[in-house]
Amino acid sequence: MKFLYLVACNLRRKKLRTLLTLLSIGIAFFLFGLLGALKLALTGDVSIANADRLMTRHKVSIIQMIPISYQARIAAIPGVSGVTAQTWFGGIYQDPKNFFASMPVEPDDFLRMYPEFVVSDAHRQAWRTTRNGAIVGRTLLERFHWKVGDRIPLTAPIWRHADGGDAWEFEIVGTYEAARKSVDTSQFFFRYDYFDEGRGQNKGTISWFAVRVGDAARADAISAAVDREFANSAYETKTEPEAAMMQGFAQQVGDIGAIITGILGAVFFTILLVSGNTITQGVRERTEEIGVLKALGFTNTLVLGLVLAESCLLAVLGGVGGLGAAWLMTVGGSPVPSMLPVFYVPTQHLMLGAGLMVALGLVTGALPALQAMRLGVSEALRRQA
Amino acid sequence: MTTDQSPLIHLTGVDKTYRRGSEEIRVLAGLSLTVQRGEFLALMGPSGSGKSTLLNLLGGLDRPTKGAVEIGGERIDALTDRRLAGWRARHVGLVFQFYNLLPVMTAERNVELPLLLTPLSRAERRRHVATALAVVGLRDRTNHYPRQLSGGEQQRVGIARAIVTDPTLLLCDEPTGDLDRKSGDEILSLLQTLNREQGKTIIMVTHDPHASARASRTVHLDKGQLSAAAPA
Numbered sequence: 001m002k003f004l005y006l007v008a009c010n011l012r013r014k015k016l017r018t019l020l021t022l023l024s025i026g027i028a029f030f031l032f033g034l035l036g037a038l039k040l041a042l043t044g045d046v047s048i049a050n051a052d053r054l055m056t057r058h059k060v061s062i063i064q065m066i067p068i069s070y071q072a073r074i075a076a077i078p079g080v081s082g083v084t085a086q087t088w089f090g091g092i093y094q095d096p097k098n099f100f101a102s103m104p105v106e107p108d109d110f111l112r113m114y115p116e117f118v119v120s121d122a123h124r125q126a127w128r129t130t131r132n133g134a135i136v137g138r139t140l141l142e143r144f145h146w147k148v149g150d151r152i153p154l155t156a157p158i159w160r161h162a163d164g165g166d167a168w169e170f171e172i173v174g175t176y177e178a179a180r181k182s183v184d185t186s187q188f189f190f191r192y193d194y195f196d197e198g199r200g201q202n203k204g205t206i207s208w209f210a211v212r213v214g215d216a217a218r219a220d221a222i223s224a225a226v227d228r229e230f231a232n233s234a235y236e237t238k239t240e241p242e243a244a245m246m247q248g249f250a251q252q253v254g255d256i257g258a259i260i261t262g263i264l265g266a267v268f269f270t271i272l273l274v275s276g277n278t279i280t281q282g283v284r285e286r287t288e289e290i291g292v293l294k295a296l297g298f299t300n301t302l303v304l305g306l307v308l309a310e311s312c313l314l315a316v317l318g319g320v321g322g323l324g325a326a327w328l329m330t331v332g333g334s335p336v337p338s339m340l341p342v343f344y345v346p347t348q349h350l351m352l353g354a355g356l357m358v359a360l361g362l363v364t365g366a367l368p369a370l371q372a373m374r375l376g377v378s379e380a381l382r383r384q385a
Numbered sequence: 386m387t388t389d390q391s392p393l394i395h396l397t398g399v400d401k402t403y404r405r406g407s408e409e410i411r412v413l414a415g416l417s418l419t420v421q422r423g424e425f426l427a428l429m430g431p432s433g434s435g436k437s438t439l440l441n442l443l444g445g446l447d448r449p450t451k452g453a454v455e456i457g458g459e460r461i462d463a464l465t466d467r468r469l470a471g472w473r474a475r476h477v478g479l480v481f482q483f484y485n486l487l488p489v490m491t492a493e494r495n496v497e498l499p500l501l502l503t504p505l506s507r508a509e510r511r512r513h514v515a516t517a518l519a520v521v522g523l524r525d526r527t528n529h530y531p532r533q534l535s536g537g538e539q540q541r542v543g544i545a546r547a548i549v550t551d552p553t554l555l556l557c558d559e560p561t562g563d564l565d566r567k568s569g570d571e572i573l574s575l576l577q578t579l580n581r582e583q584g585k586t587i588i589m590v591t592h593d594p595h596a597s598a599r600a601s602r603t604v605h606l607d608k609g610q611l612s613a614a615a616p617a
Contacts, residue, residue: 289485300466
């Protein structure tokens with residue numbers, strides 16, 4: 001610690017240069033933070049998917065419907081401990097831009113299947129007894145300033161009534177909270193029986209089943225058993241782990257991980273050059289001073305450590321600033337909740353960022369530190385003369 | 386270092402050769418020199434005579450190509466780089482012609498630098514620094530940066546940095562070379578005081594006969610060899 005002052009003094013030597021370098025490192029880590037939040041927003045469902053949940057959908061495509069009567073047959077397959085049906089509703093509130101995930105479900109089956117959606121007993125009971133009742137996530141509730149008891153009209157272009165109308169009315173009977181931070185609380189769930197009775201087409205069908213298995217290790221065998229059950233029927237199925245299906249959704253916009261890694265790679269390579277150049281230039285300008293330090297008795301190893309400490313301090317200061325700004329920007333929630341309902345910098349990403357700061361410092365400082373270490377005392381002093 | 390009456394410095398048959406491309410330059414040629422404890426030795430000679438090279442060898446900043454450099458009974462030319470750095474920190478104080486202070490640090494912090502290599506606490510270091518600055522008459526300049534000090538004052542800070550660890554040997558490379566006559570005289574008086582009152586052994590490289598007159602002995606170097614020695 002007693003050398004920290006010396007390290008900090010060297011960074012203060014060319015204030016503008018240090019400031020600009022800090023800024024460029026800060027921007028890199030700001031991007032790193034935001035892209036981490038974006039990746040979570042686009043693929044977060046994959047990370048929260050449970051290993052013991054399977055998804056069964058039509059073999060051709062998820063937009064093909066399958067009969068709800070399959071539910072009982074799936075439930076009867078050995079190893080299956082629960083089944084619930086879900087259907088994509090695609091509700092819109094007042095304006096097409098007010099779009100959010102909305103789905104008809106069977107309340108008790110659904111809440112048993114997804115314990116990450118936390119609903120109070122009173123709200124569960126109200127949902128059971130209110131035919132057009134809906135349970136709304138906290139984020140969605142706040143977004144539209146709704147409250148329990150409000151009657152909400154939604155339109156659903158893909159689900160029309162028998163008379164051709166697309167207006168659906170719901171009563172908010174409760175809210176759900178997230179059991180953990182990464183759970184999306186911007187969804188809208190309502191009762192399947194109300195939906196099935198009201199729609200004019202495809203009655204008795206659903207989009208997919210969520211299937212819980214008793215033993216996650218047998219998930220593959222049970223998936224195969226489910227698909228065998230409906231082989232050669234009019235509605236053949238494809239069953240896969242929940243994570244695989246989520247991954248499929250996420251990859252509709254491309255390989256998010258590869259895109260983000262590519263962007264970050266380019267950014268960090270540039271920053272590596274910028275801060276590496278700053279440190280190298282700084283060390284070159286201080287050749288005589290390094291010579292003096294060595295003349296005073298500073299060992300080669302200590303000089304190496306001081307230069308590395310300087311580059312690490314620069315990277316950490318810039319990195320903490322940038323990553324901190326990204327964290328502050330996302331801690332209040334998503335700037336576009338309709339598109340990215342779960343949007344924050346995950347803790348793992350913050351820790352990865354901290355590791356990257358140290359790595360950046362070590363890599364950028366390595367060459368100038370080695371040069372400083374190898375510098376001969378008399379040679380350094382002679383350069384001044 | 387021991388406190389006996391044996392010579393502090395004993396150089397025997399020292400050669401120093403540099404290579405410049407294919408050319409070999411012999412800067413010191415079989416040089417032998419003995420310096421007693423408490424001596425104030427002036428080292429004179431024309432440019433390129435090897436004065437600074439000799440000073441570097443005495444300070445453990447460089448190694449001889451041949452011969453032995455024994456200081457305080459220790460063969461410093463045989464020490465590893467790491468041990469040599471430690472030896473320098475404990476036994477040698479260096480004063481440079483251009484002061485070589487770190488411009489981003491105050492006088493106090495500059496003087497503190499050698500003490501960072503000791504196990505002293507911050508409070509103890511500050512006490513030692515205050516004493517060293519008081520010795521050189523700069524007690525009221527502790528928080529000044531080098532750019533806020535005159536040349537003479539900067540050299541005083543340089544001397545304070547050299548004596549703050551209480552070394553036996555002070556090596557001064559043209560300490561008055563960048564100063565006006567008045568400031569130069571003050572620095573020379575300060576060195577004399579350190580020599581006489583604190584018993585520091587001082588070796589001073591200089592071109593200036595006026596400066597060498599303050600030393601107790603003067604030796605002349607020419608073409609890498611001692612050409613004459615004259616008592617002051």
